[in-house]
Amino acid sequence: MSMFRLPAWVIKMIDRIRRDFLWSDPDIEHPGCRLVAWKNICRSKEQGGWGILDLSSFNMALLGKWRWKLLSDSSWGGAKILRFNYGGPNWDLFRRTTSRVSFFWSGVDQCLPAFSGCVSVQVKDGANSLFWKDRWFNGRAPMNIWPESFLLSRSPNGTVREMPYLLASSPFASDP
Incomplete structure (x- = not known):
């Protein structure tokens, strides 16, 4: 399970x-x-x-522990494998639109939105915190606070650390 x-x-x-x-x-x-x-x-x-x-609820909770393992212990042996296969360069474990998804990860993927809604992220250096999707802004995800801006964003998977650079290269940035 x-x-x-x-x-x-x-x-x-x-x-x-x-x-x-x-x-x-x-x-x-x-x-x-x-x-x-x-x-x-x-x-x-x-x-x-x-x-x-x-x-059903217990099965979803056990699958949600995979996200918890990845977030709480980056030195865990399986973290590198899961991040390589499904997570990309940062901790973005939200739904991916790739065709290469295992039976295991498709089950974990279905419980991630519910699990992510219960976990808030502490921003340290910003490299592992997604600017739009993680719940770091007063316990809420910025994509839920400003949905129009999220939909217009060219980098929905950008980290908090990357965001100032992304905003500076934005067409909306003012020239000095």
Whole structure:
């Protein structure tokens, strides 16, 4: 579950086995009446559920840990491989429009927007922080604050460090 995104039919089959086990009498071949909706059982105990894992959400959380690994430990052995194959020269791990995407990365790629929405970036030297896409400006991404400017940007994947140079070479920059 932490390496690949499970297809919906697999989650459905596993949940069916778990529901049947939970609601079966001694005769496991004939499950009894389901007394509570499965989504309610999968809630946390504090929310009135039984604390049973929602496999779809758990699978997405495990896949989101790949982004966390890349952000928190750049010396990790797999970071170089993943950055080379999918990340480019900086930490831009947002959706790419390349045809060369593995089954593993397509699953990770689907959970990145949700994961990135929960993580804010601390700008240090600006080399690893995307100017438009990372949440570094008061916990928000500039592309969400100024969407029109983001759409007009010639460098949507530029880092915070690169941005002054990109603005200076912009056609909107004033001549000294």
